[in-house]
Amino acid sequence: MDNTKIKMARQFIEAIPHAQALSMRLDELEEGVAQISMPYDEKLVGDPETGVIHGGAVSVLMDTCGGAAVMSHPGAGAGTATIDLRIDYMRPATPGQRISARAECYHMTRSVAFVRAVATDEDTARPVASASGAFTVERLPGKKP
Amino acid sequence: MSRPRPEPMQVVKQRRDAALAALVHGVPYINFLGIEFDRRGDELTAILPYDDKLIGNPMLPALHGGVTSAFLEVTAIIGLSWAIMWDKMESGALDPISLGPENLPRLPKTIDFTVDFLRSGLPRDAYARARVNRSGRRYASVHVEGWQDQRDRLFAQATGHFLMPENGG
Numbered sequence: 001m002d003n004t005k006i007k008m009a010r011q012f013i014e015a016i017p018h019a020q021a022l023s024m025r026l027d028e029l030e031e032g033v034a035q036i037s038m039p040y041d042e043k044l045v046g047d048p049e050t051g052v053i054h055g056g057a058v059s060v061l062m063d064t065c066g067g068a069a070v071m072s073h074p075g076a077g078a079g080t081a082t083i084d085l086r087i088d089y090m091r092p093a094t095p096g097q098r099i100s101a102r103a104e105c106y107h108m109t110r111s112v113a114f115v116r117a118v119a120t121d122e123d124t125a126r127p128v129a130s131a132s133g134a135f136t137v138e139r140l141p142g143k144k145p
Numbered sequence: 146m147s148r149p150r151p152e153p154m155q156v157v158k159q160r161r162d163a164a165l166a167a168l169v170h171g172v173p174y175i176n177f178l179g180i181e182f183d184r185r186g187d188e189l190t191a192i193l194p195y196d197d198k199l200i201g202n203p204m205l206p207a208l209h210g211g212v213t214s215a216f217l218e219v220t221a222i223i224g225l226s227w228a229i230m231w232d233k234m235e236s237g238a239l240d241p242i243s244l245g246p247e248n249l250p251r252l253p254k255t256i257d258f259t260v261d262f263l264r265s266g267l268p269r270d271a272y273a274r275a276r277v278n279r280s281g282r283r284y285a286s287v288h289v290e291g292w293q294d295q296r297d298r299l300f301a302q303a304t305g306h307f308l309m310p311e312n313g314g
Binding site: 015016017018019020021042043044045046047048049053054055056057059060061062063064067079081082083084085086087088089092 | 171172173174175176177178197198199200201202203204207209210211212214215216218219249251252254255256257258259260261262265
């Protein structure tokens with residue numbers, strides 16, 4: 001396993017300003033799989049009546065986690081960017097609970113990385129949201145595929 | 146039979162702006178991202194003023210893809226709610242002056258949301274407009290376009306499906 005790649009990906013993810021603004025924590029990073037979580041925060045509420053977190057905050061978590069999964073993949077280059085991302089919202093996240101996303105880069109070509117992700121709160125048996133997306137594969141300069 | 150005199154323009158404007166402000170600023174996450182809405186008649190333009198905390202790639206730098214996605218989703222939800230509210234306000238069924246944090250209309254719930262990232266988000270203000278393509282009793286389909294400096298050079302677009310609030314919000 002290429003530890004320097006994982007280390008670099010970890011450093012990059014932990015330096016993302018918006019991930020810091022949401023107090024995201026990188027819980028797991030291995031080849032092509034990432035797990036990132038964030039605490040419940042009142043500033044992220046999308047429905048003031050119920051206190052449920054806004055879907056947009058969940059999509060930030062999903063996108064960050066998807067990008068992390070791509071960067072940790074052995075076939076990936078330096079960075080990545082999202083080409084498209086679809087999110088299905090299955091149920092409202094329970095207010096007060098930490099939200100955790102797990103993304104897997106399940107296929108990678110020379111230019112495109114395909115990713116699936118699932119988000120849960122503390123009730124891990126019932127997902128809050130699922131996502132699928134395509135990400136770019138950035139080639140390292142001077143490295144021919 | 147003479148038509149009733151139209152209301153003074155200022156009264157109408159004030160009522161509409163108050164309704165929009167109540168809708169938008171009642172949502173903590175919208176305030177966290179700093180999104181504002183500009184109204185021209187019933188047309189809304191969402192504005193995401195640039196802030197360092199919105200960056201997702203500090204090397205480029207570029208806006209976080211998730212922020213772009215969230216911005217477009219907020220634009221879609223507010224655009225859809227506003228369309229529902231507008232009809233109610235105009236028919237007199239809803240008195241926008243009475244709207245406060247305690248009695249805001251119920252917001253539509255996102256079923257799914259798909260974003261195309263067409264260009265990287267530059268570290269500057271972003272704008273978005275939503276178009277309600279279909280609004281039924283239970284479901285709605287909304288398309289959103291996001292741009293930065295040039296209106297016809299979109300940096301992202303999205304389509305989402307929404308569950309309408311019960312009793313129409």
